[in-house]
Each structure stands twice: as C-alpha cells, then as structure tokens.
Amino acid sequence: MLNELYQLSRNLQKCGIQVSEPHQYVESPGKSEGFIVCINSAGLPEVIEYITAEQMKKLWTLRKGNHNSFPFVKLKKPIWKVAIDSSVFQDVKGKKKYEEKRKSLIEERQYEFNEQDISLASWTRERIAEINGKDDKMQVLVDLTCRMPHDRDSSIEFVMRLSELILQNMQEQTIDLAKTILIGDLKERDQEIVCDAPLFFDVSDWAKYQCRVASPEMGVLVSKYLPRASVDNQVKGISAYGGSGLKVDPFPKRKLGPAGQSYLFSMNDDAPCHYRYKKISSSIFPVSSSEVEAMDGALQWCVAEDRKCKTWQGVPNVKRKQDLLITYLEEKPENEIALASIFAAPDVEENITAESAYENKTKTVCNALRGVPGLNDNSQVNVIVISKVDEGRAQVVLSTAYSIKNIIHSVEEWRTAAKNLPIFSLWLPGKKGEKALQVEPSCPSPVDVMKCLQNQWIKNGLDKRDAPGLYLRHVYDLYLGDAFIAKQTANNFLSLTLQRLGELFVGYGSADHADAIKEYSSDARKTVLHGIAILAIALYKLGIKKEDYMKNAAFNVGRMLALADKLHYAYCWKVRKKDVPPQLIGNAIMRTALDNPLKGLSLLSERLPIYQAWATSAQDDGTDESVTKQVRLAKWVLGQMGQVSAAMGNATIPTYADDAVKAQILLGYLAHVKSED
DSSP states (O other): OHHHHHHHHHHHHHTTOOOOOOOTTEEOOOSOOEEEEEEOTTSSEEEEEEEOHHHHHTSOEEEETTEEEESEEEOSSOSBOOOTTOTHHHHHHHTTTOHHHHHHHHHTOOOOBOOOOOOOOHHHHHHHHHHTTSOGGGHHHHHHHHHSOOSHHHHHHHHHHHHHHHHHTOOTTTHHHHHHHHTOEEETTTTEEEOOOEEEEEETTGGGSSSOSSSHHHHHHHHHHSOOOOGGGEEEEEOTTSOEEEEOSOOOEEEOGGGOEEESSOOOTTOHHHHHTTOOGGGGSOOOHHHHHHHHHHHHHHTOGGGBTTTEEEEEOTTSSEEEEEEEESSOTTOOOOHHHHHSOOOOOSSGGGTTHHHHHHHHHHHHHHTOTTOOTTOEEEEEEEEEOSSSOEEEEEEEEEEHHHHHHHHHHHHHHHTOSOSOOEEEOOSTTSOOEEEOOOOOOHHHHHHHTSEEEEGGGTEEEEOOOOOHHHHHHHHHSOHHHHHHHHHHHHHHHHHHHHHHHHHHHHHHHTTOGGGSOHHHHHHHHHHHHHHHHHHHHTTOOHHHHTTSHHHHHHHHHHHHHHHHHHHHHHTSTTOOOSSOHHHHHHHHHHHOHHHHHHHHHHHSHHHHHHHHHOOOOSSOHHHHHHHHHHHHHHHHHHHHHHHTTTOOOOSSOOHHHHHHHHHHHHOOOTTOO
16 A cells, blocks of 8 residues: 555655645544543533534544544543443433433443543643644643543543433434433343543633634644654664655554545564564555655545545455556656546435436546646556555555546447447336435446446345445456456356346336336336446447347347237236236246246247237226226237237247347347337
C-alpha cells in the first residue's frame, strides 16, 4: 500500500496541490453515536449532550495506536456492576417497544459501581504539555486536562456523577446508549458484559473560550502544533524512496473511508518469520517520517468527505464488507469530475428511481473527461482498491491505470452491451404509499454486478443462500479489459451467472407467464433485471448480438417454452376452472432443454397437442371477462407458435447447450413481445 500512496503523494506534489499532513497521533474517533460530557471547574460532569454518529466522526482524538485516547474515550466496563446472570438484560430486551418501561427498568435498579480509572495517562499529559502556549485557542484543551480525574479515587466520584446525569437525561433517542454505558451489553455466547459506548470530554463553560474542544477545528490545531518526528526518533539511513532519516515509530493509523481504520503499514511482531531477518515493525520497510506524513496527507486528501464519488467511494468485497476505492486523474487529480462513480456506482439512495442512474452518470463523466483542458486520449486514470485484512492491517487488492480513451470507449460499449437483450420489463413495488413502477433492465454498475452474483438462488428463486463474492478486478476485466481479456472473462461470467441465477430466471419466468410474480421479493426482481443485463453484456463481449441471436434456434426454443407455459395457463383457467398446477409444461421441460434443446422440443411436442387442440376449438361465451381474456391469449399464442415454428423450420436444433446457448434459451424464455396482451 505504501508504494501506491507514495505515488499518489508525488502526483499531488507535482500538480501543486497542498495537502494538510495530519499528525499521526491525531485521528478520527470513528462513526458511532455517543455523549459529549462537559466537565465543570470542580472536575465533575455537569452537562451531557447526545451526539450522532455522523457528528462524532467529524471530531478528533489524540491516540497512540489503540491506546491513551483523549478526549474521546470508551469505558472498558459499564458504570454499574451487574452480574452476568442478572435478569435485567432480558427484561430490558423484552420491553424494546415500550420505552418508558425500559427506562423505569434501568432507573429502579440499584447496583454497586465498577471501579473505573479514567485519569489521563502520562503519555497524554506529555502531548498536551507540548502544545501548551502554542495557540490561545488551545487553552480550553489544557484546562480540560486539569479538570480530569487525577487518580482512581477521583474517578469514582466522577463516574457516580456521570451516572446521575445519564439517568436524568435518558430519553427515547438515548435509552439504548444509556443502557450500554450503565449496565453494558450481554454477549451470551461469550458470557461477557461489554461496554462499547463512546464519550467525548469537554468543559462545561466552553462558551468563554475561543474554540471548543468538541470541534473539528481543535483537531486541526492540535495536529498543526504537536511536534512532528525529529532526528531523535529516526535512525540514519536512506529510505526506499530516497529520503534521509528512517522512521522508527509505528506508522499512523487512519480512517480508510468505508474500509474502517487501519495502519498505513503494520506487521505482527509475534510472527516468527520476522526474526529471521531481525527486522520488526517500521524497520521492515525503510521510509522517512516526512515521506510517511506526505503519504498520510495525500490519503486524507483523497478520502475527504467532499471528495466522495470524485476520488473515492466504497465498493463491496468478497466478504460482503466494504473496501476503499481511490481513483484520480494523474495529470489533474483536483478535478471535480465524479470519476469514482463510474468505477463503483452512483451515490444515490437505493430505490427504484435509481435504476438508470448509472447510465446517466457515465454519460456525464465521459462528457466531462472530453472537456478537461490539457488532457489527451493517453492521459491516465489511476485506480486503487484498499481492503482491510484485519484490525491492524490493510492491503492493496487492485492497483491499475486506464487511459481516458480506454475508459470512454469501454463505458460506451458497456452501455450498448447492456441493451443487447430482447424486450423485457417487470413491476417493482414502490415504497409505502407509492405506486409500483414498470422497469426495464438498465446498464448495471460494477457494484450492481458484484451484488447480483453474491447469492445462490434456490427453490425457483424464492430463496437464496450466501455465496462467495466476486473480486472487483474480474468485473473490470469484463468492463474495461481489451477485447481478448473481455472475451475470456465473458465466458466466466456467463457460467457464473447461469449457476447463481439460473433457478431465479426459470422460476420467475414461469411466475411471469402465470401472473404469479407477487411471490417474488423486490430484491429478487432487481436481481432478475441486473442478471438479464449481465447475460446481455457477456453475449455482446462474445460477439453474439441480439440482431442475430433473436433469430437463432436457441432463443426460439426458449420462446416456444414460454408460449407453452402461457397456453397451459390459459387452458387451466378455462377448462380446469382456474386450477393452475405448480408447474406449467414449458417450465417443466426447461431444465431438459437447457441441457439438450432438441430433446426439450421433442418432449414438448409430445405434451403440447392436447392444449393446441383446445385452443383451436375454444370459444368465448362472454360470461366471464377473465375467461374471455384467457381464450384470446390462447388464440394469440397459437399465432406466435406458428411464427416461431416457421423461424426454426430450417434451423439445426442443437443437442448440446454450452453457456452461450443456455443464456439465449433463458432470454427467449423471459422475453416479452410488444403485441402480447
């Protein structure tokens, strides 16, 4: 990861972009709701304020690795001493919908206090002393440290007062947070009580100071004035990048966007292999402190909140967690183009109105790339994906570059390929109070492709199971790879899509033919839409285009099975008095046809005559509108069957279906016809 970040920092320097270099000891507290605890001049909590997760994320804290955090802290144990077998945990959990009862359950309990020591560590006091007097705005932080408990005894009184304030201010919004701080959360599996609630300390009379401790500005000031690495904590030598003076302190721990916090570089000291070469921690990778600070600053510049969708965005990984994607124009990294969106997905709420958002976004980005002065077709766009391996380590799982010409060509081809399909649409239910919308398959984003294929659909698509996810680089091979790579990848995508979504395609197609799609969830329907688009793209990359394959025998086999379903459904509606069996005849033969299309048609020819004979002679008596509709449908189906039969008249029906043939059969089975009632 250091090599990629070093290159990023060099590009920013070359383009004259000045980035703030955050001090390695100044970090974000992370995204979690908590309380701001305001301390009076007597050293006791006087006021508490609820703070949302988004607000907490914007604050700061001093921290060396995972230790000595201040003014952001997490209590190591709840304030009250509660036995593991206490009934209070189940009582509070059982009253989840009754806030007042939950509140009273907590308030009426009487417990002893856990011993807590929240006095400041000597390391923290030393850091505050180093910035004392550097700026008048930081006097409030110095005064706060003086008000904090100095030992275990003063901590007890402090915590007792804090518990009173929490009880007094317990409301519906804060009751879960209060419960966690006061009695903790019971982990039944581990038989352990944990307290994972954040507190941020400030002074109660902060209004009289120039800046508040609970302010992002204070974090900037501390980072600015806290002494940086000096010659004293470096060793002589030349870094791998040419700088002088090698870093000996641990590398900084930073927020890697959606991937979470991790060190820029870390190794497990206990791993025996490191002792073989007698190099541990930062000595494994020789680099100077100034170079580390430049890399750190470049990373923080890229993942700033106002640069989301421009230089960074979250992308899913194979473990269903989030990785950090960083992308930038090498010659103009400061541009305002939403570049990350085309490598991930548009930053929109996940709802049915966003179905075509990716296609619209890619058009906007490509037009913007064409209009950037000073760029040419060969200008490079760098793409880096960073994944968090464990609590202390992160690694680059993808590092590549694409030319602007390649990106624009690939994006335009991707949009064209996504339309390489027959007519198809389905109804997506709206939110509560909103009407359902009829939606057609649209151009999927790389994130859509990854999410679409991370489940194995079973039971005719009515259920699913988790399955190993895709690597983003494989999607990029299909999306942005050259013709040879894209063709090889397309074969793999066809195989995987048929394997993961085949049951869903077959099941949904049958339900669609029998007007029974209500059984299918919104998630299943969206997966059908994206799955069809993936099949269309893969076929396009293989050179199989709809102008040709919709005339082929494979597509017409699927079409004939779909028509057989509709004819069978109309027959059951009329003759069997609306008693429709669980499986229609076309659907029953589908799996055979996917292995051997010729055998599938042979089976169909044996079962179809009885329904054809009925449809030929069926008459509408006009007494039931729904029956009338089915009789008309049966007549229409006969006409369509005649057209399909004529189209297959001179065609050779395959006896073996490879993945491309299977995809065409399924697309024919799912396809709609404009004249269809």
